[in-house]
Amino acid sequence: MQILLSNMACISMKSSMNWGWMATGKKQMNQNNALPDIAAFLKSQDTLTLFCHVRPDGDTLGSAFGLMDLLESLGKRVKVLCADPVSPRYRFLSGGRADLLGTPEGALVCIDIAAPDMAGAYAAFAKQADLVIDHHATNPYFGKWNYIDAAAGATGEILVDLAEELGPLSPRAAAAFYTAIATDTGCFKYGNTTRATHLKAARLMETEFDVAALNRWLFQTKSQAEFEINRLAMETLRFYAGGRIVTMLISREMLLQTAAGADELESISSLPIQIEGAVVAATFKEAEPGQYKVSLRTNGLLDGGKICALFGGGGHRMAAGCSMRGAYETLEACMVKTLRQELEKVQ
């Protein structure tokens, strides 16, 4: 991270950017610029490119397109770029476009991008970011200007504050920021939902948009393929240790039969841990024949990240993953054995 920052310093010397924080001498390592200063920086630019992270979700897209709307209202030329396609669920944000490829120009802004690599094919541009706005705790403050708030449930929450500095919210921008916040917090369900999250949702709802229809689209609409893959996966549930361990299989046959895409598989790994009594759930997705991506979910009692590390993977306590190769029955038995051992340590 230090190497990255010193590289950034080199670039900075050559750039003609207005480094407000150098002039005031207030900027320290990993310290945020003030939002009014960031707003002033954005207002000083004529052309801007906003980058979203790969496998774009509602937070990166909603935050970027909401900001685009605000900046366009100020007469700026703005484009949003993303190296990966936009899933059908979020294309209402991008005006129907699945493809957000193009040539970056003007000021480079990274939105909800935890590290330059998360910009995928645009990583080289992300490394030169003029501004980074994000809520991931691991963000190395890789922009010339930065605003990172790990307490925010979504990057969209930061954008609501920034919008106060940039001018009136259109219904379109409000809906985009609402999408960002609602999707990253599981519609205000997950542990990252704070008082501020609710206050910002209330603030956005001062601007009129059809929040009920938006919620229906985001949280209560599933494709037939998603319904079908969920049903098939639920047939494969197996329970061990009195129901405390649950396993689930998504075979290649099931994927081919339903034609379910990545979008339709997004939340399937979270299903088995919802079963009452489950402490840990392992979902095996057969990515290639005999090659499985294993998603571990825990109720917090076990550390899924540590368990996945035993298999060369990693992640968080409650959500982690690893890859395994072999016959399903063998791999499942191996994982269950490990999970039993881990359970015995804590119970």
Added chain:
Amino acid sequence: MQILLSNMACISMKSSMNWGWMATGKKQMNQNNALPDIAAFLKSQDTLTLFCHVRPDGDTLGSAFGLMDLLESLGKRVKVLCADPVSPRYRFLSGGRADLLGTPEGALVCIDIAAPDMAGAYAAFAKQADLVIDHHATNPYFGKWNYIDAAAGATGEILVDLAEELGPLSPRAAAAFYTAIATDTGCFKYGNTTRATHLKAARLMETEFDVAALNRWLFQTKSQAEFEINRLAMETLRFYAGGRIVTMLISREMLLQTAAGADELESISSLPIQIEGAVVAATFKEAEPGQYKVSLRTNGLLDGGKICALFGGGGHRMAAGCSMRGAYETLEACMVKTLRQELEKVQ
């Protein structure tokens, strides 16, 4: 409704209640008392009974037990009564009790009860209610004191305002009111969620309780029976009119096989309307052999209430129901034919 109100007037003349609104002469038909006056009334009572409606949900129970907590802090003797059992999901509110039966005493308060009959076996007491707090638009203001706010997403929202008058919120009361609000709004998803709903959630979260764990319990925990009945029901999905009409069957065999109870069937009728493209979904539950309860859900394009009225039922535009007797294949064909006709009228 007028008859009911004049009956109430007769009762009132015989009672020794302090009818604040008669004294001030400010009370008009279907007008709310002021919350400070309602708080003063509650403070003037030593013993109170809070009634919940039959088939108690999170709103009636959360509102009642949260208010109980506030009133007990003020030294009052309080009991919560409900004619129907409390489902396992909500027993944390009632201190583990499934049974809230007992003898009413003191001031009679109806919580989230739209009409006296909704108190079930306690209807006679509800008819003499000293105070009614509710958010159903159809409420005939059947209490001596009333606070009905149809704009509130949940009765729990009204209680948050009343709590401001009654003293500090314990974490227990805050969690109870949060339960009331979150369950009635589908965790801030449904169309009854307003700015005020979010502001009140934020207010409750000033009092520390484990909101993430509470949300997991309320919205992300399903019994094995619920998982299994969902899976079996999804196997019965049939699509008509290019997927705009969907039907689903929950047979007696499926109910017996899974031992799913009412609690586990609560949300199942809402599943098929979530399928992308569905305009109307009909779920047939075989209550008795050859006797079906049909739940209709629409995306708003068709009026489910009017369609169910054709079969002797009724309800709202987006959620309605009726009863049908006969062989499933015949009943389903009949319903699908009707739905096709209704679709043709609007498309």
